[in-house]
Structure formats: C-alpha cells, structure tokens
Amino acid sequence: MLKIVFLSSILFSIHLLSQPKAKAEVFLLEPEESIHKVALVISLEKDWHVYWLNSGDSGIPTEITWKFPDGFSVSKTDWQVPDLFEADGFISYGYSDTVLFIYELWKKSELTSDEFTIEIKSLICNNICIPFDTTITFNLEKNKLPVFPNSKLEIVNRYNRNLPIRNHNLQLKAKKNDLNVTLFIKIDSEYLSDFDRILFIPYENGIFQNTKNQNFRLLNDIIELTINYDQFKTKDPDKLEGLLIIYKKEYDEYSKIAFEISTKIN
Amino acid sequence: MKALSIILFSLLLLTTSFAQQAKIDGKAPNFKLKDSNGVEHSLSDFAGKTVVLEWINYDCPFVKKHYDSNNMQSLQEKYTKQGVIWLAICSSAKGKQGNFSNEEINKRSKDHNTKFTAYLVDEDGKVGKMYGAKTTPHMYVINPEGKLVYAGAIDDIKSTNVEDIKKAKNYVSMALDEVLSGKEVSTKTTTPYGCSVKY
Numbered sequence: 001m002l003k004i005v006f007l008s009s010i011l012f013s014i015h016l017l018s019q020p021k022a023k024a025e026v027f028l029l030e031p032e033e034s035i036h037k038v039a040l041v042i043s044l045e046k047d048w049h050v051y052w053l054n055s056g057d058s059g060i061p062t063e064i065t066w067k068f069p070d071g072f073s074v075s076k077t078d079w080q081v082p083d084l085f086e087a088d089g090f091i092s093y094g095y096s097d098t099v100l101f102i103y104e105l106w107k108k109s110e111l112t113s114d115e116f117t118i119e120i121k122s123l124i125c126n127n128i129c130i131p132f133d134t135t136i137t138f139n140l141e142k143n144k145l146p147v148f149p150n151s152k153l154e155i156v157n158r159y160n161r162n163l164p165i166r167n168h169n170l171q172l173k174a175k176k177n178d179l180n181v182t183l184f185i186k187i188d189s190e191y192l193s194d195f196d197r198i199l200f201i202p203y204e205n206g207i208f209q210n211t212k213n214q215n216f217r218l219l220n221d222i223i224e225l226t227i228n229y230d231q232f233k234t235k236d237p238d239k240l241e242g243l244l245i246i247y248k249k250e251y252d253e254y255s256k257i258a259f260e261i262s263t264k265i266n
Numbered sequence: 267m268k269a270l271s272i273i274l275f276s277l278l279l280l281t282t283s284f285a286q287q288a289k290i291d292g293k294a295p296n297f298k299l300k301d302s303n304g305v306e307h308s309l310s311d312f313a314g315k316t317v318v319l320e321w322i323n324y325d326c327p328f329v330k331k332h333y334d335s336n337n338m339q340s341l342q343e344k345y346t347k348q349g350v351i352w353l354a355i356c357s358s359a360k361g362k363q364g365n366f367s368n369e370e371i372n373k374r375s376k377d378h379n380t381k382f383t384a385y386l387v388d389e390d391g392k393v394g395k396m397y398g399a400k401t402t403p404h405m406y407v408i409n410p411e412g413k414l415v416y417a418g419a420i421d422d423i424k425s426t427n428v429e430d431i432k433k434a435k436n437y438v439s440m441a442l443d444e445v446l447s448g449k450e451v452s453t454k455t456t457t458p459y460g461c462s463v464k465y
Contacts, residue, residue, distance in 0.1 A: 055459070088465035
C-alpha cells in the first residue's frame with residue numbers, strides 16, 4: 001500500500017513538472033494608422049517568478065528579442081520596477097503573477113511583410129527552476145491579433161504605475177570607498193512623507209551586493225545611502241546605473257516610487 | 267567588566283566570521299566535508315595542488331546542461347589528468363532539490379560518467395555560505411599556494427541551451443590553463459548564473 005502511495009506521489013510530481021507554469025501571449029492595445037501599441041503578457045502560475053534584466057543572485061536575465069519587417073521600428077523594452085525574492089539571504093529580482101510589457105510599433109514606410117516575431121529566453125522558478133523559452137509570431141493585419149481584453153485593463157494601469165520615473169530632478173553625488181559606494185541624494189520633501197527606506201538596485205549584476213536593505217542616513221533633505229560591493233566584485237565601477245527605490249509606509253501599507261538613475265562615481 | 271567581555275567576544279566573533287569569508291587573492295578558507303562514500307576530505311589535504319570547487323545540484327537545468335552535454339565531465343577529465351583536484355560540492359539542504367542519499371548520488375555520478383575527485387556533501391550549507399556560493403553551478407579555482415584565484419560562472423553564456431556551450435568562453439578552463447602554466451589569472455571574478463543554491 002505504502003509503495004502505491006509513494007509511486008503515486010512520484011507520478012504526481014512528474015505530472016506537475018510537465019505542466020506549463022507560464023505562458024506568453026500578445027495582444028493589440030491601440031491600433032492606429034501608423035503606430036500600434038502591442039502588449040506582451042507573461043502569465044505565471046502561483047508562486048512562480050521570472051527575472052528582471054538583472055536577475056540578482058540567481059537565475060538568468062529575461063531576454064526579449066523582436067524580429068520585425070523592414071519599414072517598421074519597435075520601441076525598447078520598458079521594464080517595470082521588479083519585486084525582490086529572497087532565499088537564504090540571497091536576493092533575486094523579478095516578477096510574479098502577470099507581467100506586462102508594452103511596445104510601440106511604428107510604421108515608417110511601405111511594408112514588405114507584416115510578420116513580427118518575439119523571442120523570449122528566460123527562466124521561471126519557485127523552489128525549482130525551469131527554462132521558459134518561447135517564440136510568438138503574429139501579423140498586424142486586421143483580426144490576426146487579439147485585442148487586449150477590457151477585463152484586464154487593471155494590468156495596464158499597474159504597469160503604468162510601476163514604471164520607473166526617468167525625468168526627475170534628484171541631485172545625486174556618488175563617492176567611491178574601499179568596500180562600498182556612498183550615494184548622496186538631494187530629494188524633494190514630497191518623496192519623504194511616510195518614508196520608510198531606500199534601495200538602489202543596479203542594472204548590471206556582479207558589482208554590488210544584492211540585498212533588500214542598504215544602510216542610509218537622512219540628514220534634512222539629503223539621503224546618504226551606502227551601497228556595498230559584492231563579495232566577488234567583477235569590476236571597479238565608474239558609474240551607478242539602475243533604480244533608486246523609495247519605499248513608503250502608511251498604516252502598515254507599503255508603496256514604492258522608483259527613479260532611473262545614472263551618475264558618475266568620484 | 268561584563269560589558270567589556272561581551273564587546274571583546276562580539277569582536278572576536280566578527281573577526282572569525284570575516285576570516286571565514288572567501289576572498290579573491292586571499293587564502294581559501296579550509297573546510298572538512300564527507301564525500302558520497304562517507305570519506306572525509308579537508309581542503310588542506312590538497313595543499314600544493316590546484317583545486318576546483320564546483321557547486322552542484324543534479325536536478326538544476328543549468329547543471330544538466332553541462333552534464334548532459336558531457337562538458338563538465340570533459341573538463342574534469344582534462345584537468346584531473348594534469349593533477350588538478352576537482353571537488354563537486356552539494357549544499358542542498360535535506361528535503362530540498364538536489365539533496366540525495368549517498369546511493370543516489372553515486373548512481374547519478376556513475377550514470378553521468380563523472381570524473382571529479384569527490385562529490386562532497388554540505389547539507390548544512392556552511393561551506394557554501396563561507397564561499398558565498400549562490401548558484402549551481404558556481405565555480406572556484408584555488409591555486410597551489412592555497413589562494414582563491416577565480417570565483418564565478420562556468421562560462422559567459424547564461425542559458426540552459428546545450429548548443430551554447432561550444433560558442434561560450436569557458437572561464438574555468440581559462441583560469442586553470444593560466445594557473446597550470448604559472449601565469450596570473452586574467453579574469454578572476456565573473457557573475458555566476460544558474461539555479462539558486464538550495465540551502
């Protein structure tokens with residue numbers, strides 16, 4: 001009897017492993033004469049995640065590559081601010097649940113074809129990892145691409161809220177030390193209400209320690225943030241490039257604002 | 267007096283914990299682990315030899331990429347023939363992916379026709395954490411003077427695709443060739459990629 005139970009549990013595990021844990025779909029968001037907005041949606045099963053452009057301490061960065069016909073151009077991937085996943089003190093960056101990427105496709109001249117291909121190379125993980133590589137081919141011709149369902153518009157709103165702010169007036173100064181870089185941030189007081197903590201996450205992996213907590217001091221309107229190097233730092237950086245995330249806490253509710261930053265290290 | 271003792275004790279603990287952290291160009295921290303046959307090995311047993319540490323989890327797709335393609339075994343064979351000690355270390359905790367009985371480890375190692383010197387079991391993860399092992403695989407090279415001279419990825423193409431192996435630059439091979447010919451390792455650190463170590 002025990003043997004049967006054991007065998008069934010193994011078969012069940014094998015069955016679970018063989019199930020797709022993620023799927024990728026493409027929808028048309030806004031069809032227009034010369035610009036089309038296209039939504040790439042990666043849906044993950046509960047407890048699974050896919051990685052950001054910097055995967056952090058494990059995993060691999062998600063790669064999205066477009067192939068498109070002459071006469072078209074496609075906007076770059078806009079990455080939402082990632083979530084942090086912690087396992088045994090190691091941190092990785094990525095997304096769970098439903099991940100949206102919005103692209104703009106510009107028609108520049110007469111077309112030779114209207115076939116588009118998106119190649120996704122990625123890894124999805126919960127307590128185990130599975131490669132998630134897929135290719136989607138579609139045409140923009142009428143009725144060839146499903147229209148993004150109205151019932152899912154909240155995902156678009158969330159995407160817009162979760163993009164980093166690129167045009168900002170943060171004043172930044174970064175100073176190199178032996179074991180870390182100190183980043184001085186002069187910040188508008190509006191961002192300091194309900195301020196809880198601040199975190200820098202780099203675009204390039206291997207230079208700075210991936211962590212969910214970096215030491216900081218708040219002196220009037222200047223934040224002094226300490227960003228430690230990785231134990232096996234791959235290079236001496238001359239720039240800090242990545243996201244500066246301000247976490248706010250109001251009545252036990254956390255929210256975050258992220259800024260894309262690029263500043264020279266002196 | 268009591269406060270002073272506490273401070274001194276904390277400082278001692280802090281110093282010890284820093285001393286135990288692997289560092290490039292620093293002395294590779296010693297460790298003692300049992301292999302899949304129950305035989306104990308210390309890093310210090312291999313003083314004067316070049317040692318490779320390979321973090322392993324047979325069920326990780328990145329490890330599978332290098333074993334199913336015979337890439338890892340070829341490297342193991344090539345370098346152990348030149349006197350290199352190759353230690354595969356598994357830091358998967360009990361009940362986590364990659365943690366197997368010794369019988370299962372030996373069966374899988376035999377099926378893969380592995381050529382490592384030993385497969386060491388680090389179930390409590392102490393050695394993994396001492397070396398800052400984050401992924402499987404995560405590779406380290408220790409030179410005959412006992413200095414850690416390489417830490418990072420096996421190669422420069424972050425994928426699970428076997429086809430990428432022949433296009434990739436193998437950092438471990440590069441470091442070993444340089445160590446074996448008495449040269450300074452040119453690339454000492456890279457970013458490892460793979461599954462998280464299942465501590």
